[in-house]
Amino acid sequence: MRSRIAAAGFAALLSGCSLAPRHVQPALPTPLEYPPETSPEGGTRSAAEIGWREFFRDPRLQALIASALENNRDIRIAVARIEEARGQYRVTDAARLPGIGVGGSATRQRIPLGSIAAGSIGGVGTGVGTGTGGGAVVTDPDGGAASTPNAIVTNNYSVNVGVSSFELDFWGRVRNLSEAARNSYLATISAERAFRLSLIRDLATAFLTSRELAERAELADRTLASRREGLRIAKLRLDAGVTSALDYRQAETLLTQAETELAALRNARVQTRNQVQLLVGRPIVETELPDALTLKDQGIVRDIGAGLPSALLVNRPDIVGAEDQLRAARANIGAARAAFFPSISLTGSLGFASTDLSSLVGSSGLAWSFGPSIRLPIFDWGATKGNLTVAQARENIAVANYERTVQGAFREVADALAGRRYLAEQIAAQERATEAQRNLANLARLRYQNGVAQYIEVLDAERNLFAAEQALITLRRQDLQNLVSLYIALGGGLRAG
Numbered sequence: 331m332r333s334r335i336a337a338a339g340f341a342a343l344l345s346g347c348s349l350a351p352r353h354v355q356p357a358l359p360t361p362l363e364y365p366p367e368t369s370p371e372g373g374t375r376s377a378a379e380i381g382w383r384e385f386f387r388d389p390r391l392q393a394l395i396a397s398a399l400e401n402n403r404d405i406r407i408a409v410a411r412i413e414e415a416r417g418q419y420r421v422t423d424a425a426r427l428p429g430i431g432v433g434g435s436a437t438r439q440r441i442p443l444g445s446i447a448a449g450s451i452g453g454v455g456t457g458v459g460t461g462t463g464g465g466a467v468v469t470d471p472d473g474g475a476a477s478t479p480n481a482i483v484t485n486n487y488s489v490n491v492g493v494s495s496f497e498l499d500f501w502g503r504v505r506n507l508s509e510a511a512r513n514s515y516l517a518t519i520s521a522e523r524a525f526r527l528s529l530i531r532d533l534a535t536a537f538l539t540s541r542e543l544a545e546r547a548e549l550a551d552r553t554l555a556s557r558r559e560g561l562r563i564a565k566l567r568l569d570a571g572v573t574s575a576l577d578y579r580q581a582e583t584l585l586t587q588a589e590t591e592l593a594a595l596r597n598a599r600v601q602t603r604n605q606v607q608l609l610v611g612r613p614i615v616e617t618e619l620p621d622a623l624t625l626k627d628q629g630i631v632r633d634i635g636a637g638l639p640s641a642l643l644v645n646r647p648d649i650v651g652a653e654d655q656l657r658a659a660r661a662n663i664g665a666a667r668a669a670f671f672p673s674i675s676l677t678g679s680l681g682f683a684s685t686d687l688s689s690l691v692g693s694s695g696l697a698w699s700f701g702p703s704i705r706l707p708i709f710d711w712g713a714t715k716g717n718l719t720v721a722q723a724r725e726n727i728a729v730a731n732y733e734r735t736v737q738g739a740f741r742e743v744a745d746a747l748a749g750r751r752y753l754a755e756q757i758a759a760q761e762r763a764t765e766a767q768r769n770l771a772n773l774a775r776l777r778y779q780n781g782v783a784q785y786i787e788v789l790d791a792e793r794n795l796f797a798a799e800q801a802l803i804t805l806r807r808q809d810l811q812n813l814v815s816l817y818i819a820l821g822g823g824l825r826a827g
Contacts, residue, residue: 348502350509350664351725353657359733360639360740364747373635377822378645380631382530385817387629389620391537394610396826398533399526401611408522415515422511425504428496428676434489442481490681490697497675503668506661513658520651523824527647531818533609535811540602541625542807543595546800550592553796557585577785584792591800625806630813634820636747642739645821652735656728663725666718672706739819746816753809760805764798771795 386392399405499505564581567573607614623629643649682695707714771791777783817823 347500348506348664349667350502350506351660353660355643355653356656356729356733358640358643359737362640363638364636364740364744373633375631375633375635376637377634377817377820378824380634380817380822381825382823383826385631385822386534388537388623390622391534393619394537394606394614395530395533397612398529398610402529402609403611404525405522405529405611408518408525412515412518412522415511415518419508419511419515423508425497426499426508428493430491430493432489432491433679433681435487437486438483439486440481440483485685486683487685488681488683488697489691490679492679492681493677495675495677495703497673500674501668501671503665503673506664506668510658510661510665513654513661517651517654517658520647520654523647524651527818527821527823529609530823531814533606534814536602536606536609537622538625538628538807538810538814540599540606541622541628542803543599543602544622545625545803547592547595547599549796549799549803550588550595554585554588554592557581557588557792561585573785580785580789584789587793588796591796625803625810628810630810631817632750632813634813634816634822636743636820639736639740639743642736642743642821646735646739646819647821647824649732649735649739652728652732656725656732659721659725659728663718663721666714666721669714669717670707672704675703675705677701677703742815742819746812746819749809749812750816753805753812757802757805757809760798760802764795764802767791767795767798 382395383392386395497504561578561581561584564573564578568575568578603614643653678698678700680698682691683697684695771788771794774783774787774791778785778788
């Protein structure tokens with residue numbers, strides 16, 4: 331009894347053995363803090379705590395994001411890959427437990443007497459004997475065998491419960507394979523969450539671009555109407571001999587500039603609308619959507635704190651997924667190392683066998699079998715060593731990929747923080763420049779009307795004003811887009827609200 335207890339304890343000890351390297355999170359390959367110039371005052375809220383419905387205030391954008399998260403085809407592919415990885419994990423994990431199956435059979439067999447006499451068959455079922463004179467005699471009154479002049483016919487029945495080739499996981503090979511499959515499954519979940527964030531970012535960027543193009547097109551429309559009126563007046567002045575043909579042609583140039591810009595903006599709007607529809611994953615019916623807000627009224631949350639770079643390790647799903655892949659790679663090393671040691675498997679069955687179906691179950695028909703097997707690698711031309719080399723190389727790749735993902739996340743946050751600060755300064759400067767250019771254009775028109783200046787001054791002032799107004803709209807879009815990038819880079823957007 332003591333020896334059995336000791337053997338059981340030894341087996342339990344070995345079953346807990348693992349040859350995989352211990353998982354240690356790689357050191358942070360970035361500075362411990364973001365650059366001071368990228369962290370202006372005012373950011374206090376955590377991006378991870380702000381749902382995307384709270385972050386985006388535009389009702390049309392909210393409706394588009396909700397539809398995209400439901401209908402986007404890449405999202406569906408990501409979800410299907412999660413199911414695939416979950417199924418693979420279940421398959422691999424099931425090998426840690428013995429597979430139990432129930433089987434049964436019924437066989438009716440005819441054996442020629444000549445083959446028995448020749449010794450080619452070792453024997454037949456119990457209760458059958460042979461006689462003389464070229465015939466067979468049935469000694470079993472229940473009919474287990476019947477005789478014919480030249481052969482014996484027998485019936486055999488069996489039913490059993492068995493375990494087929496269950497590996498005793500002394501070295502943790504099966505357990506490490508299961509752990510690798512589990513972490514690969516978790517990595518697919520993180521990949522799906524990371525794609526959701528990128529989808530929200532891409533859709534918001536396309537939407538804001540469409541709003542920019544719409545506002546620039548409205549500005550071009552107003553400018554075009556104004557310049558058509560200016561060209562009409564220039565024509566009247568030309569016909570009256572008050573002005574020269576040069577002034578008229580210069581006014582015509584202003585008109586064509588606005589027409590060219592408007593055509594380009596309309597083309598870009600169509601392309602952006604097609605991009606939004608692709609991201610949403612279904613046709614967009616404009617009448618079913620709420621009205622969109624202007625760029626100035628978007629109300630996107632600005633009060634976001636950057637925190638420390640170490641917070642990205644838990645808030646960014648792409649970093650979490652990269653670490654899951656690293657865990658899986660290290661578990662595969664443990665499985666590859668275990669292949670150098672003996673592998674012990676067990677097979678066994680317990681059941682009943684009889685030549686008569688009516689007496690199949692009973693103590694007289696009890697049958698069992700038990701068979702351990704061992705496999706010890708001796709020489710395989712370096713295949714086992716090669717598998718370990720592959721596993722170790724993949725671990726090195728996973729470490730580098732993890733560090734690269736962390737570095738990329740740090741850069742995204744630092745860039746967005748710098749953008750939040752300096753784009754605000756650009757917008758303020760551009761607003762002053764636009765106002766100054768508007769005053770300059772008004773002054774140039776007055777000077778021209780009073781005959782003090784040539785029309786070329788009006789031409790230059792109008793062109794510069796139009797360009798300044800267009801640039802101001804673009805800067806406002808860039809500022810909002812940068813806030814979206816900061817929000818996603820810090821791990822925001824995983825909650826709806």
